Amino acid sequence: MDNRTSNGILAGNPLFRLGLGVCPALAVTTCASAALGMGVATACVLVCSSLVAFVLGKVVSEKGTVATWIMVTACFATVAQFILKGWFPELASELGIFVPLIAVSSLLLSRADFASNNSLGAAMGDAVGMGIGYIIAMTLVGIVREILGQGTLFGSDLLPFTPMTLVALPAGGFIVLGLLMGCWNAITAKKNGKEETQA
Amino acid sequence: MSSNNTFRGGVHPLHGAHEGKSPTRGQAVIDYTAETVTIMMGMHLGAPSTPTVQVGDHVKLGQQIADPVGFLGLPVHASVSGEVIAVGPVQSVMNPAAMAVTIKNDFKDEWVDTLEPLGDVETCDPTKIVPAIKAAGVCGQGGASFPTHVKFAVKEGQYCDTIIVNGAECETHLTCDHRLMLEQSKRIVDGLRAAMRALDVKKGVIAIEDNKPDAIEAMRKAAEGRDGVEIMPLMTKYPQGGEKQLIQVVTGREVPTKKLPLDVHVIVLNVSTAKSIADAVIEGKPLITRITTVTGHVVRPCNFRVRVGTMVDELIAECGGYSIPEDQVGKVVMGGAMTGFPCPNTTHIPIAKANGGVVVYSEEESKDYDEDPCIRCGRCVEACPIGLNPYKLKYFCDAGDMKRAGEWCVMDCVVCGSCSYICPAHRRLTSSFKAMKDKIAAEARKGKG
Amino acid sequence: MTDISRILLFMVGCIFTHNVVFDRMLGVHDAGQPRRFETSVIYGVAVCIVMTLSAVCCWAVQTLLLAPMHMEYLQIIAFSLVVVAVTALTQLCVSKVKPEWMETLDNCLMPIAANCAVLGIAIVNAEAGYTFGYALLSGLCGGLGFLLAIVLLAGVYEKLEFAKVPEPFKGMPIAVISAGLIALAFIGFKGIA
Amino acid sequence: MKLHLSPAPHVHSPQTTRALMLNVLVALIPCAIAGVYLFGFSAILLMLVSVLSAVAGEAIIQKILGQKSRINDMSAAVTGLILALNLSPRTPWWVAMAGSLFAVIVVKGLFGGLGDNFLNPALAARAFLLVCWPRYLTTWAAPLAADAVAGATPLANPAGYTLGQLFLGNIPGSIGEVCKPAILLGLVYLLFTKTITWQIPVYMTAFTGVFCALMGGGFVESMLSGGVLFAAVFMATDYVTCPMSTKGQIVYAAGIGLIIALIRKFGLYPEGVTFAILLMNVATPIIDRFTKRRVYGYEDNKKKEAKANG
Structure with missing residues (x-):
């Protein structure tokens, strides 16, 4: 149970190492709070959809898996949208169209595939690990982009020189995410030698 | 008289220094006969021939000492008269050692009596020309050393309408073809005529680069009145002498990929090959001598008419040795600067039928650069x-x-x-x-x- | 501004200025996958077809079904259903019309259904309240923009294949940075529509 | 006597990467001198800062990544100098440093050093700075007058300046782009030393003029204003990022001209040159793919069809 979770956070971090869930990671992380919110929402939907995927795993035929997972994640995304619109209206407006897009996030679909042909313990451990890993990754990107892009962090002013508006733009998002991925690989590779990540 | 017949691409190596030919282009050819000769059995493209002489036999000049093996095989002849002192493997330019016959020269140079000359090129029986070429052991002397009689074997359904004699000599440093064209121009035209009559081809073109104007003049004079023979000057550019480039410039045709020149009805001969054909037809003599340029860092760079099998270090000694201290010598290359083969040593490398030159480079010139990244300069x-x-x-x-x-x-x-x-x-x-x-x-x- | 130039500017806007991958950052996971040039062209065309059809169908579902019955909250599920159906339909047609394309796409078009760009464009059309013509145009041009992005990325990827990329940056990181640099170039189009 | 056995060819042309880069540096000197003459001390400071930070950045990234240090092939110095000549004399020094570091580390270093980057480092850095700190890069200075803030550049109000001023360069603008005779001097030097071929500069300037004229701008003014000439000579001809064959280079130049005209007519940024060249750099791998030369002995498709139905 725990090595699956720790793998999800460090070696097998979904965003940095496996490159899953990149679309929201670029669009929403212009401010750290939105990134955190998105991370948590995606993590919750991930855990639920992995659970349902594990249950349906035996039933669904091999060909139809992608379609079914999309349907499952679409339902949970709708639920997430209700919750966000109800309790965190300003976060919902900030995330905009990316809450419905959780339905087709590559992170959820690949974890659902993983969950459907593994034991319950492994599936849940992996889902939780990936969820936490994703939250950490999203918040990290959000922090970096907010500091450099707006010069503020969670609202408080921070940057000595005028902020680099490029980092707030999509192009800057790509570059910052790419750089963070590279540094993350360098750090994790150096930390635990050449141990291969379990995708 | 610079011409603009040229192909696309190509480079101009050592263009400032007349392609490295200035030291030897004006030197007449000097005869050199070696003490002992080591004649390699694998001088042609096909399988090496099998020697038919034993140690101790006495051989005359031009006597056949090895039988051809296989479809591409060629007989090998003694390039000196004298006594066979060794029959065994010797280090050759190619790294694996190859079979060779070593003969000690008795300087009598008496020709073997079994030669059968066919007389004048224009009147002799065309069907006998190709067997005579094979008997004389003639192979391409431009560098490929492809047996000439196989090149002349035109299969049915194929025909040849042009024979090109390659006098381009675009390789740097070498002036053997240039001197040959100046001194034996008539014999070259005879060789071309013999080839044309053997394959009954109407058109023969001798292509010469325009950095050899005296050679063009000499060949024009020799080609007067010979029907179907023309001289074509070409722009000096490397690799004009390449078979594909020559065919493209002279005839405008392109050899299709994975095909031979004969598929576009052309045959290409080197200048020295044409001369060897003439020797084989007119005098029935086999291919035993060749002109080789020895240049680079030697005291007196010059062109030698050298017996096949002479060792390289003898030639260098004959040139007065190295002009730079021994440890300063970087490379000794068989052939020119662009396609030459570096020799591992100079004592065991005999001159073969296709070696046109020996070039000595200093240590500074042969320094190995490490590769920088490609900057896509195009x-x-x-x-x-x-x-x-x-x-x-x-x-x-x-x-x-x-x-x-x-x-x-x-x-x-x-x-x-x-x-x-x-x-x-x-x-x-x-x-x-x-x-x-x-x-x-x-x-x-x-x-x- | 005559009608024609407004439509033309809208199309240029959708393909270049608000490019689906580089400006709206949808479908980045699919675009980032390393592919050879031919496969990327075929995959791009397939995505373009699916995107256009799903934009039209989603517009129909939105205006005919969800809006009159005030069931906008079911939008996500409805649109996902439509996208999956359209992808399955396209897979059938393509395997009949052009079987050799299917080999290059290892005969499964389902990943296109999981592509954020297709669903994203549909939702954007619904929220912006486009009429039928604009929804169709936005789907088509979004698809062409995706094709352009994928082809450019494949061209750059083939150049990077032999590049001495440092070890930690090999694979996904360098692909994302390349996309970032291309997006930096695409900023030049800002202001055109 | 130890004989080398390195393979043929045994002789090499005198051209080396370092020599080519030195040629470019020498060709840039007239523009640098003109810039310093027109805009005074701040031009020198910017040039020094950006060249030094480019070289230092390259050294650092190569040490970190364990690559062989290649500073002496001067490519980082060329990138730094070209970037400096692209900036307005008013830009603060740390902006130039940030631009140089971005160019040498992100655009070139992470992709594997010289030869593996697909964007021109100097141009990508200029776009990066233009988008990051638009204010710093668009405050211009009047030439020859001690730091009086000048009016808009000829791009902003084309009617404001005569052709003579445009050509001679006493107009507000970037350090290296204004003085056209200096650029032409550099072009002549590069063509004379065969460092670049004439196709890209000539075609790009011509296409820019044509497309701008089609879109309503002046034919000659558009060629002389902004960074078109400087970019055509020094930036679009960067080997690594321009197509290999001359056919491809013509398509590349046409694309640049078109996009410059488009951006200048409709776009938000007044200066379209930077983004036009970057976009065509991105398209270069595809242009290369479709403009391959016909290999000797293969029929190109025209002949093949002729034979097929002939």
Whole structure:
């Protein structure tokens, strides 16, 4: 149970190492709070959809898996949208169209595939690990982009020189995410030698 | 009289220094007979011949000392009269040692009596010309050493309408063809006429680069009145002497990929090959001597008429030895600067039928540069006469990706060296293409075998 | 501004200025996958077809079904259903019309259903309240923009294949940075529509 | 006597990467001198800062990544100098440093050093700075007058300046772009030393003029204003990022001209040159793919069709 979770956070971090869930990671992380919110929402939907995927795993035929997972994640995304619109209206407006897009996030679909042909313990451990890993990754990107892009962090002013508006733009998002991925690989590779990540 | 008949691409190596030919272009050919000669059995492209003499036999000049083996085989003849002192493997320019016959010269030079000359080229019986060529052991002396009688074997359904004599000599440093054209121009035209009559071809063209105006003049005078023979000056550019480039410039046709010149009805002969054909037909003499330029860092660079099998270090000694201290010598190359073969040593390398020159480089000139990254400057794409993409091919060859190297036509590379010459980043392009070509050829042979 | 130039500017806007991958950052996971040039062209065309059809169908579902019955909250599920159906339909047609395309796409078009760009464009059309013509145009041009992005990325990827990229940056990181640099170039189009 | 056995060819042309880069540096000197003459001390400071930070950045990234240090092939110095000549004299020094570091580390270093980057480092850095700190890069200075803030550049109000001023360069603008005779001097030097071929500069300037004229701008003014000439000579001809064959280079130049005209007519940024060249750099791998030369002995498709139905 725990090595699956720790793998999800460090070696097998979904965003940095496996490159899953990149679309929201670029669009929403212009401010750290939105990134955190998105991370948590995606993590919750991930855990639920992995659970349902594990249950349906035996039933669904091999060909139809992608379609079914999309349907499952679409339902949970709708639920997430209700919750966000109800309790965190300003976060919902900030995330905009990316809450419905959780339905087709590559992170959820690949974890659902993983969950459907593994034991319950492994599936849940992996889902939780990936969820936490994703939250950490999203918040990290959000922090970096907010500091450099707006010069503020969670609202408080921070940057000595005028902020680099490029980092707030999509192009800057790509570059910052790419750089963070590279540094993350360098750090994790150096930390635990050449141990291969379990995708 | 500079001409603008040329092909696309190509480079101008050592253009400032007359392609490195100035030291020896004015020197007449000097005869040199060696003490002992080591005649290699594998001087031609086909399988090495089997020696028919034992140690202690006495051989005359021009006597056959080995029988041909296989379809591409050629007989080998003694280039000196004297006594056979050794029959065994000797280190050759190719790294594996090859079978050779060593003969000690008795300086009598008496010709063997079994020669059968066919008389004048214009009147002799055309059907006898090709067997005479085979009997004389004539092979391509431009560098490929492909047996000439096999080249003349025109299969049915094929025909030849032009014979080109390659007097381009675009390789740097070498002036053997140039001197031959000046001193034996009539014999070359006879050789061309003999080939034309043997294959009953109406048109013969002698192509000469315009950095040899005296040679063009001499050949024009010799070719007057000979029907079907014309002289064509070409622009001086390397690799004009390549078979494919010559055919493209002289006849405007292109040899299709994986095909031979005969498929576009052309045969290409080197100038010295034409002369050897004339010797074989007119006097029935075998191919035992060749003109070789010895130049570079030697005291007196000069052109030798040398017996096949003479050792390289003898020639260098004859030139007065190295002009730079011994440890300063970097490389001794058989052939010119662009396609020459570096010798591992100079004491055991005999001159073969196709070795046109020996060039000595100083240590500074032969320094190995390490490869800088490619900056995609496009000079190699401009320089390649075949129109390949050397910078892209290099990546595939380094990665050992045979499929994609084949897709990008590495097998069409003529290994002329233009791309490696011009590359500002000193990348070794030609050698990696040659390695990949050998690998693919070996793979194909293994597949077939 | 005549009608024609407004439509033309809208199309240029959708393909270049608000490019689906580089400006709206949808479908980045699919675009980032390393592919050869031919496969990327075929995959791009397939995505373009699916995107256009799903934009039209989603517009129909939105205006005919969800809006009159005030069931906008079911939008996500409805649109996902439509996208999956359209992808399955396209897979059938393509395997009949052009079987050799299917080999290059290892005969499964389902990943296109999981592509954020297709669903994203549909939702954007619904929220912006486009009429039928604009929804169709936005789907088509979004698809063409995706094709352009994928083809450019494949061209750059083939150049990077032999590049001496440092070890930690090999694979996804360098692909994302390349996309970032291309997006930096695409900023030049800002202001055109 | 140890004989080398390195393979053929045994002779090499005098051209080396370092020599080519030195040629470019020498060709840039007239523009640098003109810039310093027109805009005074701040031009020198910017040039020094950006060249030094480019070289230092390259050294650091190569040490971190364990690559062989290649500073002496001067490519980082060329990138730094070209970037400096692209900036307005008013830009603060740390902006130039940030631009140089971005160019040498992100655009070139992470892709594997010289030869593996697909964007022109100097141009990508200029776009990066233009988008990051638009204010710093668009405050211009009047030439020859001690730091009086000048009016808009000829791009902003084309009617404001005569052709003579445009050509001679006493107009507000970037350090290296204004003085056209200096650029032409550099072009002549590069062509004379065969460092670049004439196709890209000539075609790009011509296409820019044609497309701008089609879109309503002046034919000659558009060629002389903004950074078109400087970019055509020094930036679009960067080997690594321009197509290999001359056919491809013509398509590349046409694309640049078109996009410059488009951006200048409709776009938000007044200066379209930077983004036009970057966009065509991105398209270069595809242009290369479709403009391959016909290999000797293969019929190109035109002949093949002729034979097929002939």
